Amino acid sequence: MGRAPCCEKVGLKKGRWTKEEDEILARYIKEHGEGSWRSLPKNAGLLRCGKSCRLRWINYLRADLKRGNISEEEEEMIIKLHATLGNRWSLIAGHLPGRTDNEIKNYWNSHLSRRAADFRDGVVVNVDLSKLPGGGKRRGGRASRGVVAAAKAGKENKAKEKEKGKGKSKVAEAEQQQQQQEQLEEDDDMTVSTPSSHSQPSATAQSEEQAQASASGVTSDDGPEEDPLALNEEMMSALLGPGSPKLADGSRMDSDSGPSVVVDSDSGPGGPTGDVAQELGDKAIMDWDLMGLDISTADDMWDPLVWDYADMDVVVPGGGHHQQEEVTSDLFFLDNM
DNA sequence: AAATTTGGCAACCGCTTCTTG
DNA sequence: TCAAGAAGCGGTTGCCAAATT
Numbered sequence: 001m002g003r004a005p006c007c008e009k010v011g012l013k014k015g016r017w018t019k020e021e022d023e024i025l026a027r028y029i030k031e032h033g034e035g036s037w038r039s040l041p042k043n044a045g046l047l048r049c050g051k052s053c054r055l056r057w058i059n060y061l062r063a064d065l066k067r068g069n070i071s072e073e074e075e076e077m078i079i080k081l082h083a084t085l086g087n088r089w090s091l092i093a094g095h096l097p098g099r100t101d102n103e104i105k106n107y108w109n110s111h112l113s114r115r116a117a118d119f120r121d122g123v124v125v126n127v128d129l130s131k132l133p134g135g136g137k138r139r140g141g142r143a144s145r146g147v148v149a150a151a152k153a154g155k156e157n158k159a160k161e162k163e164k165g166k167g168k169s170k171v172a173e174a175e176q177q178q179q180q181q182e183q184l185e186e187d188d189d190m191t192v193s194t195p196s197s198h199s200q201p202s203a204t205a206q207s208e209e210q211a212q213a214s215a216s217g218v219t220s221d222d223g224p225e226e227d228p229l230a231l232n233e234e235m236m237s238a239l240l241g242p243g244s245p246k247l248a249d250g251s252r253m254d255s256d257s258g259p260s261v262v263v264d265s266d267s268g269p270g271g272p273t274g275d276v277a278q279e280l281g282d283k284a285i286m287d288w289d290l291m292g293l294d295i296s297t298a299d300d301m302w303d304p305l306v307w308d309y310a311d312m313d314v315v316v317p318g319g320g321h322h323q324q325e326e327v328t329s330d331l332f333f334l335d336n337m
Numbered sequence: 338a339a340a341t342t343t344g345g346c347a348a349c350c351g352c353t354t355c356t357t358g
Numbered sequence: 359t360c361a362a363g364a365a366g367c368g369g370t371t372g373c374c375a376a377a378t379t
Binding site: 015016035036037038050051054058087088089090101102105 | 363365369373
């Protein structure tokens with residue numbers, strides 16, 4: 001039996017909202033409060049779908065909305081948050097009071113993604129996540145209620161989830177995100193922090209790996225103990241400005257001369273453990289496969305995946321190999337742009 | 338000045354998750 | 359425990375105004 005449509009579509013108005021409709025909706029919500037979106041249009045006398053009413057209210061009519069251009073601070077915030085959270089616009093919007101997920105999403109797509117593309121021209125990494133366990137599909141759908149609830153409830157929820165013996169629950173995930181948020185809030189001026197643990201080269205590589213993992217839903221087996229938001233300055237400068245990752249020999253992989261890296265785990269029945277050996281243009285050859293990706297414990301892409309970099313190797317024509325950390329670092333950017 | 342192209346934004350759509358009976 | 363309803367998220371579409379030809 002099919003599920004009933006969210007609203008009776010016949011006879012309902014679509015398209016732009018009129019001033020009159022806005023007034024009706026705003027007045028109704030002012031009197032009755034938010035919620036009950038399904039019945040709202042009928043009660044308010046609007047020929048609109050409940051979802052449409054909700055969207056109109058959230059994205060346009062709400063009193064606490066901040067209208068006007070996105071400031072540079074907000075823009076930087078968006079970039080930084082997107083690097084960590086990916087396309088989870090509602091979470092990003094949660095850090096920007098008065099801004100809606102839709103607004104941020106549009107701003108990203110129309111302004112920031114272009115800048116990201118400028119950067120990405122240097123190296124294009126196109127990992128076919130569909131081959132990963134769970135289809136590599138981002139979990140969509142409603143998250144905020146659980147996330148927000150978890151964020152509000154905080155640690156008590158965690159305790160409950162532990163009691164239930166669930167694995168990596170949404171609540172736990174939400175709490176982890178909450179921790180990230182807290183980290184962000186601690187970082188008041190939003191300057192890029194470089195934890196002391198990053199002072200050692202190996203630690204830096206590890207943090208980058210974790211940051212990458214956090215953004216892509218892939219976590220290292222060491223757990224998210226370090227702040228995935230703690231991008232180092234090099235990463236942020238590359239992220240925020242023109243440029244591209246440095247190669248081991250000091251050259252840059254830019255759009256004019258740079259290689260186009262395509263990593264497509266088109267691996268057949270073997271899944272992500274199959275071969276990935278792709279040409280990297282005329283400058284470098286990435287010769288690695290996903291043998292290093294241990295998916296044995298992963299139910300879906302959000303579960304912990306363990307990378308073993310032993311099989312990763314980037315051969316630079318003219319001699320030399322890229323270190324694994326550099327590969328990881330590069331991938332981090334690209335995966336999050 | 339008219340036609341075409343481009344970019345930004347509002348809104349819609351499909352899917353997923355959460356809630357409730 | 360399960361099914362249906364409700365709510366919300368992210369991707370996509372389409373309109374409109376500005377810019378360009």
